[in-house]
Amino acid sequence: MKIDTIINQPVIETERFDLRPLRKSDKGLVEHYSSDERVARMTTSIPHPLPPGMAEAFVTRAMSEDRDEDTWAMDGTKDGGPELMGVISLKKMDRNQTEVGYWVAPIFWNTGLASLAVQALVEANPLDNATMFASVFQDNPASARVLTHCGFEYLGDAESFSVARDTTVPTWTYSRKL
Template sequence: MEKIVSQECIETERFDLRPLRRSDQGMIELHSGDARVAQMTTSVPHPLPPGSVEAMISRAMSDQRDEDIWAMDGTKQGRSEVMGLISLQKMDRNQSEVSYWVAPPYWNTGLASEAVQALVLANPTSNQTMFACVFQDNPASARVLTHCGFEYLGDAENYSVARDRAVPTWTYSRKL
């Protein structure tokens, strides 16, 4: 039997943000294993090592997790069960960091903006502030954040596992 994770499901008109389940492993491996996706994240390695997605799903289902991860599930409109992932990494002082990736077939469809906006409106962890960082060579993700009301804070850099180096980033925040 699959463990029930106490994490809110967030509905939108086109898709649902729902907790991960073990059956998502294949689709997550397919999409996050794409170099174009992995290289725009800090934590997804490329190539994906065996067991990495299974371990990530196990962490997401743990009662002791410090990050809530949702699948962008489009089945209610006849689309894929996993069109991307979005997460909230818990921080101190009632804050979280938003991270997301969208599968290439759904790029430029407004999916990321709708997912971020749904997460902000639902505010499932009752945050006062959400932060997000995007690589400077990914202006589309920066547009998603500004479209969803995030304000630019400044430049920094984060390490990308897939790129094996530090990459310049733009940092954003949104007060809730």
């Protein structure tokens, strides 16, 4: 695995794809995929329907030098795939910890993409964290399997509000010491 830094966020290279910082040209695919109700319903923050300008605001925030979350595109161009197949992020927390978040476009579900992206991010540990956390909705066991496959351990049950569902949803919380 090779890591190169662009601006103040690294590019993380894997054999199949690269995790690279978002760029303005990603807006269209971010909008296309995140407007899919199946994607939005598995996140806490993506509304459905997706309001105009939301994808552009997301990309702009991700590109900001003073952001509190580093976001990478899962870019498959090195293997003949599209520039954006999903996104993965690390939200900064206190005590040298981060929270991992990710979504994958439905066309790439069940291909191992999420597991490879999470594993690459864990191995690179670009923010030199002591611990990474992640939460998934309990009705999304595929995402829970991604986390356990990547060495995350179950911590407990909780709940989070889902904007797309307009309700609080039970979650499973996981952590990984690095």
